[in-house]
Amino acid sequence: MKSKTVFSEKLRADILQLKAMYPIAQSALIPALHRVQEEKGHLEPNSMLEVAQLLGIPPIEVMKTGTFYTMFHHKPVGKYRVQVCVNLTCSMLGGRHLLSHLEEKLGIKDGETTSDGLFTLIGVQCLGACHEAPVVQINNDYHSLVSEKKLDTLLSSLRSGAKR
Amino acid sequence: MSEPMKTLLAPDRNPSLEKYLARGGYASYQELFKKSPKEVVDMVSTSGLRGRGGAGFPTGRKWSFIPEKSQRPKYVVCNADEGEPGTFKDREILEGNPHLLIEGMVACGYAIGSNQGYIYIRGEFYAGYLRCVEAVKEARAKGYLGQSINGKFAFDIIVHRGAGAYICGEETALLDSLEGERGQPRLKPPFPAVEGLFRGPTVVNNVETFASVPLLLINGLDWYKSFGSPNNYGPKLFAISGNVTKPGVYELPMGISFKDFIYKTAGGLPKGRTLKAVIPGGSSTSLLLPKQIDIPLDYDSIAKAGSSLGSAAIIVIDDSNCMVMTAKILTEFYHHESCGKCTPCREGLSWIEQIYHRLESGQGKASDIPLLLDLCDQIVGNTFCPLADGAVPIIHDTIIHFRSEYEAHIAGKCCEQKH
Numbered sequence: 002m003k004s005k006t007v008f009s010e011k012l013r014a015d016i017l018q019l020k021a022m023y024p025i026a027q028s029a030l031i032p033a034l035h036r037v038q039e040e041k042g043h044l045e046p047n048s049m050l051e052v053a054q055l056l057g058i059p060p061i062e063v064m065k066t067g068t069f070y071t072m073f074h075h076k077p078v079g080k081y082r083v084q085v086c087v088n089l090t091c092s093m094l095g096g097r098h099l100l101s102h103l104e105e106k107l108g109i110k111d112g113e114t115t116s117d118g119l120f121t122l123i124g125v126q127c128l129g130a131c132h133e134a135p136v137v138q139i140n141n142d143y144h145s146l147v148s149e150k151k152l153d154t155l156l157s158s159l160r161s162g163a164k165r
Numbered sequence: 166m167s168e169p170m171k172t173l174l175a176p177d178r179n180p181s182l183e184k185y186l187a188r189g190g191y192a193s194y195q196e197l198f199k200k201s202p203k204e205v206v207d208m209v210s211t212s213g214l215r216g217r218g219g220a221g222f223p224t225g226r227k228w229s230f231i232p233e234k235s236q237r238p239k240y241v242v243c244n245a246d247e248g249e250p251g252t253f254k255d256r257e258i259l260e261g262n263p264h265l266l267i268e269g270m271v272a273c274g275y276a277i278g279s280n281q282g283y284i285y286i287r288g289e290f291y292a293g294y295l296r297c298v299e300a301v302k303e304a305r306a307k308g309y310l311g312q313s314i315n316g317k318f319a320f321d322i323i324v325h326r327g328a329g330a331y332i333c334g335e336e337t338a339l340l341d342s343l344e345g346e347r348g349q350p351r352l353k354p355p356f357p358a359v360e361g362l363f364r365g366p367t368v369v370n371n372v373e374t375f376a377s378v379p380l381l382l383i384n385g386l387d388w389y390k391s392f393g394s395p396n397n398y399g400p401k402l403f404a405i406s407g408n409v410t411k412p413g414v415y416e417l418p419m420g421i422s423f424k425d426f427i428y429k430t431a432g433g434l435p436k437g438r439t440l441k442a443v444i445p446g447g448s449s450t451s452l453l454l455p456k457q458i459d460i461p462l463d464y465d466s467i468a469k470a471g472s473s474l475g476s477a478a479i480i481v482i483d484d485s486n487c488m489v490m491t492a493k494i495l496t497e498f499y500h501h502e503s504c505g506k507c508t509p510c511r512e513g514l515s516w517i518e519q520i521y522h523r524l525e526s527g528q529g530k531a532s533d534i535p536l537l538l539d540l541c542d543q544i545v546g547n548t549f550c551p552l553a554d555g556a557v558p559i560i561h562d563t564i565i566h567f568r569s570e571y572e573a574h575i576a577g578k579c580c581e582q583k584h
């Protein structure tokens with residue numbers, strides 16, 4: 002049974018191009034899932050099926066790998082993923098307080114998304130930037146030496162940017 | 166006190182290729198191709214260069230394990246997964262000096278007879294990923310990578326992103342991840358040198374390890390050995406964080422005074438605070454107490470003091486920290502990152518984490534202290550890979566050296582520090 006396409010032409014082409022880079026197709030799986038998530042926000046079952054089809058690998062392989070890694074989301078996430086480091090150096094310098102501050106401010110718990118779909122709050126493990134602790138990564142961007150005030154400013158600028 | 170150096174680190178962070186070339190970038194190729202592959206391996210062996218990823222294995226010896234003839238293609242894999250808490254040195258090369266890494270991987274390819282390299286970079290390092298992709302393109306365009314490097318040798322590199330999993334820093338889990346699988350460690354033997362990526366003979370080295378090789382080729386053995394002492398040679402990156410006023414990545418000769426590094430180079434502790442303990446080589450290494458840091462900062466001296474230089478990630482802990490909470494935070498990390506393959510790690514760490522949560526909420530029992538020690542005992546040496554072994558030192562050491570803090574938690578007189 003052929004599942005119907007949920008990808009754009011461009012996305013399909015990109016995945017096939019990734020596939021061609023490696024000696025075995027499955028090596029392109031993680032890069033392909035990154036691409037899909039970039040475009041669709043999270044990995045739906047249909048998307049994973051289509052990745053399997055494009056790479057010519059069993060869907061179960063896509064499921065197995067797709068569910069192993071913390072950066073892959075299987076439920077809708079906010080436009081901005083606010084990732085607060087809760088590991089040692091950041092915690093020593095206030096990281097976990099930032100997380101509680103955000104939980105309060107956004108009215109959501111670690112792992113949840115605001116009802117307007119703007120922010121998903123995630124406590125994450127060491128981001129490899131401990132000299133800049135506490136560190137918060139919003140989508141792909143690192144923010145260093147973050148304070149509550151700095152976070153508040155950051156979030157409101159993202160909020161007003163999103164409205165425009 | 167030694168002044169920080171700039172050889173592994175670019176003097177101007179993230180130079181353009183032109184600037185890199187202007188101060189001698191890619192000049193190592195001339196030295197490289199003058200030598201036979203075996204001479205390159207021998208030079209790396211003689212230099213005493215030890216792997217910078219954590220285990221400190223001699224790099225030349227690792228390269229010499231690669232069979233000369235192989236049915237399957239051989240591979241050069243760069244471990245840029247940098248996930249050990251406290252470690253952030255490789256990022257400086259990935260974002261700030263990526264051409265040096267490329268040069269080093271080409272040297273390895275030439276030495277072992279491989280034409281294909283992969284840089285496996287942790288998914289969160291997006292800026293580093295983009296910079297490496299761009300650097301590979303720049304190098305290809307100028308013939309520093311590709312079909313005919315210096316008319317002698319073909320080598321190319323693919324930059325590959327991970328997707329969030331500390332265990333993928335373990336070299337065989339990394340290879341599985343690079344093949345699109347869940348990142349779970351493989352049974353050894355066969356070792357990667359015999360059967361690694363796509364079942365071909367494979368060298369896996371850390372970013373900084375590769376980046377050290379061009380420096381060695383250009384400047385020679387005498388220069389390399391002018392830093393440090395036997396078995397501990399070379400310039401080295403040290404990442405320092407926690408309760409110091411000037412945290413950062415410093416390049417220093419191996420063997421400088423550990424104490425000076427903390428108190429002078431890194432600015433010492435915040436005013437009014439006193440030193441409680443130091444984690445010298447990433448979160449998996451044993452604590453050193455203030456009285457133990459009057460030693461040279463190198464592999465052997467730290468091993469002699471009872472810990473390990475590991476990934477040279479130094480976390481400075483002052484008297485404002487509760488050691489029970491310190492151990493709790495790291496236990497949560499290891500439990501979260503356990504790949505689930507073996508029981509002592511998966512279940513043991515989950516159990517230990519529950520005990521810490523109990524201690525945190527004032528529900529701890531006197532029997533929890535021996536129970537924690539017993540669980541540690543049951544983990545060490547009984548798991549499939551070293552991840553779980555790495556979880557134990559902070560638990561064990563905080564109990565041994567700061568037992569009174571555990572007892573205070575149990576007595577309900579716990580610290581104010583809730584995490």
Ligand SMILES: Cc1cc2nc3c(=O)[nH]c(=O)nc-3n(C[C@H](O)[C@H](O)[C@H](O)COP(=O)(O)O)c2cc1C
Nearest residue numbers: 216217218244246247248334335336370371374552
């Ligand atoms: C749980 C675990 C995580 C590791 N993480 C890393 C890492 O992030 N980077 C790294 O270079 N080595 C890491 N290592 C060590 C690698 O397995 C391997 O020894 C190293 O990449 C070899 O390179 P080297 O000889 O140049 O140090 C890790 C090991 C374990 C057990």
Ligand code: SF4
Nearest residue numbers: 504506507510548550
């Ligand atoms: S020790 Fe932990 S991380 Fe290593 S294989 Fe076992 S379960 Fe996986």
